[in-house]
Amino acid sequence: MTEAGGRGAPHEKQPKIKLNNGKEMPMLALGTWKSEAGEVERAVQDAVRLGVRHIDTAEMYDNQDEIGSALERLFSEGVVRRQDLWVTSKLHNKNHARVREACQDTLKQLRLDYLDAYLMHWPIATDDDLNPIPGPPIEEVYHKMEELMDAGLAKSIGVSNFSVKKLRSLLKEARIKPQINQIEGHIYFRNEYNIHYCNVHGIHVTAYSPFGSPDSASMSGRKVDISYPLHDPMVIKIAEKHNKHPAQVLLRWELQRGVSTAFKAVSPEHIQSNLEALDFELPQDDMRALTTIAYTMRFVDGAKWWVRENGPIKSLTDLWDGEELTGWPPGVSTYAWLSSDKL
Numbered sequence: 001m002t003e004a005g006g007r008g009a010p011h012e013k014q015p016k017i018k019l020n021n022g023k024e025m026p027m028l029a030l031g032t033w034k035s036e037a038g039e040v041e042r043a044v045q046d047a048v049r050l051g052v053r054h055i056d057t058a059e060m061y062d063n064q065d066e067i068g069s070a071l072e073r074l075f076s077e078g079v080v081r082r083q084d085l086w087v088t089s090k091l092h093n094k095n096h097a098r099v100r101e102a103c104q105d106t107l108k109q110l111r112l113d114y115l116d117a118y119l120m121h122w123p124i125a126t127d128d129d130l131n132p133i134p135g136p137p138i139e140e141v142y143h144k145m146e147e148l149m150d151a152g153l154a155k156s157i158g159v160s161n162f163s164v165k166k167l168r169s170l171l172k173e174a175r176i177k178p179q180i181n182q183i184e185g186h187i188y189f190r191n192e193y194n195i196h197y198c199n200v201h202g203i204h205v206t207a208y209s210p211f212g213s214p215d216s217a218s219m220s221g222r223k224v225d226i227s228y229p230l231h232d233p234m235v236i237k238i239a240e241k242h243n244k245h246p247a248q249v250l251l252r253w254e255l256q257r258g259v260s261t262a263f264k265a266v267s268p269e270h271i272q273s274n275l276e277a278l279d280f281e282l283p284q285d286d287m288r289a290l291t292t293i294a295y296t297m298r299f300v301d302g303a304k305w306w307v308r309e310n311g312p313i314k315s316l317t318d319l320w321d322g323e324e325l326t327g328w329p330p331g332v333s334t335y336a337w338l339s340s341d342k343l
């Protein structure tokens, strides 16, 4: 992680990570999943004006047109220059057979000439109604993404929701190593097995849902009375000790463990407060306490969306290859794996 300095305007404080292609990506992103029409345009404008320099979006979020309006305004008013803002978008599952066209559609919606990063959103092909279907092989889809990088339409490429098993087979075929794997990551689902594999292979991990995605409970089919990281007693205790908000502690923990992270917020108070995660440091004992919480929960497991008895993904294991429950496949002992040649 390269720090841009602890002082100055918030945008000058954005830590960046150098990807395996040499591009420097701001580590704290504004996420936009579930940010509704009518609120996302303002949220993106507020965030950039407040100092955020990375916007994370996707065709599947169905709000790229509004985000495009916000970007157009921010550039035309000189709030930020194009080269100083990082925009990540993702290939929709329904477009695995039309990668270039999908990227061009996304660029048009966002009113951009290029994306800083374009990720394969899920290793799953679907029809237009989001029903999983047997699509082209993942490696073939990825080769089309490599061509986007060749053409300058995406400066960096990567994947999302890829297990170690799927990354391993992708790496055997890839001409351009993915720069990023975007996966769920927070104190209740640290995803260390996947992160460690990515570190060893020079793939940067962006951790999504740092607060456990509380606003996706109903659409993901989760119980409502579940524990969330923002309400964890350990997080609250550490936040009180440092006179910080629990959200700031959760974001700080992500950055200090070396992953970038995308938080979703539409309220300007939340955005402002979350940016203040850049203004302090967690001591090692707090980092350790947060990294050893025993409770495990994958909030965005995809069960409701992708797993169908009669579809190509019949179980969570088909999707996550054993990483579904704790992030560690059964039978893999942490120490044995880390010191083995399985990497």
Ligand SMILES: NC(=O)c1ccc[n+]([C@@H]2O[C@H](COP(=O)([O-])OP(=O)(O)OC[C@H]3O[C@@H](n4cnc5c(N)ncnc54)[C@H](OP(=O)(O)O)[C@@H]3O)[C@@H](O)[C@H]2O)c1
Pocket: 030, 031, 032, 033, 034, 056, 057, 121, 160, 161, 182, 183, 207, 208, 209, 210, 211, 212, 213, 214, 215, 216, 230, 245, 247, 248, 262, 263, 264, 265, 266, 267, 269, 270, 271, 273, 274, 300
């Ligand atoms: N690649 C993928 O498949 C994938 C999957 C999931 C997420 N993501 C990305 O990661 C982003 C973040 O994940 P997420 O949207 O699942 O959820 P999240 O960031 O874990 O949580 C979002 C919720 O936290 C609230 N919040 C934000 N800041 C807060 C604060 N300071 N205090 C209290 N509450 C706060 C938000 O409220 P308000 O909105 O009301 O401010 C919203 O309800 C997504 O938006 C998306 O860009 C990617």
